[in-house]
Structures are given as structure tokens and as C-alpha cells.
Amino acid sequence: MEYRLDYAAIGRRIRKARKERGLTQARLGDLCGVTGAHIGHIETDNGKLSLSVLVRIANALDVSLDELVCDSLATGKPVYEDELREILAQASTRQVRLITELARVVLRDEFGTGESEEE
Known part of the structure; x- marks a missing residue:
């Protein structure tokens, strides 16, 4: 790739x-x-x-x-995880719920399951 x-x-x-x-x-x-x-x-x-x-x-x-x-980078995941933690720390409970649901939708649509390819 x-x-x-x-x-x-x-x-x-x-x-x-x-x-x-x-x-x-x-x-x-x-x-x-x-x-x-x-x-x-x-x-x-x-x-x-x-x-x-x-x-x-x-x-x-x-x-x-x-x-x-x-x-x-193919190995950029830790940086994204840190960014997501920063975003979640600033979000309200309602926003965290929406972000979580969006993540579920992305995983389902991208990988056809509720899990990522790496798992």
C-alpha cells in the first residue's frame, strides 16, 4: 500500500x-x-x-x-486515540453518547461488523 x-x-x-x-x-x-x-x-x-x-x-x-x-502513517492510531480522548474530555454527556453511536455506525459501515479489522 x-x-x-x-x-x-x-x-x-x-x-x-x-x-x-x-x-x-x-x-x-x-x-x-x-x-x-x-x-x-x-x-x-x-x-x-x-x-x-x-x-x-x-x-x-x-x-x-x-x-x-x-x-x-499506517501506525498513526495512538495519535488519533489521544485526539479522541481530548475531544471526549471536552464533550457533554449527550455529545459523548452521540460520538459513541457515530463510532458504532462507522465501524459497522466500514467493516460490516461492530468490530474493527484488527480485533
């Missing part, structure tokens, strides 16, 4: 991490040795980034590379 980098998803994750840390695009750019405009292009999927810039961004944001590229 061929995997390709999902640059749009990487950009969204960079933006989310940057905002969580209270950094501007210009400040993140300064920390990474690129312009704030380049960070903006990366975040909006209007420009590609090199591996070295990706590593510098990950270091500046204090995140792992797998957190940024998990949409492109």
Missing part, C-alpha cells in the same frame, strides 16, 4: 499546535529559520515543506513528528 503525505492535514496540525502555544506564524518562522509567510503557506497547504523544516517545526512546537504526520 502506498502512502502519501497529507500536506493539508500536516498544515492543520501545525496550526493547531502553534495556536495552542500562543505563537504567531512569524514567531514560529523565526524559531524555525523560515519566514512567517512560509509557515502560513504550510498551514494552508499552499506550499510544501522539506523534512528539515518539518523537524524544526516539530522541535519548536515540542511535538513529535508522528503527531504532525499521523494522517500519512
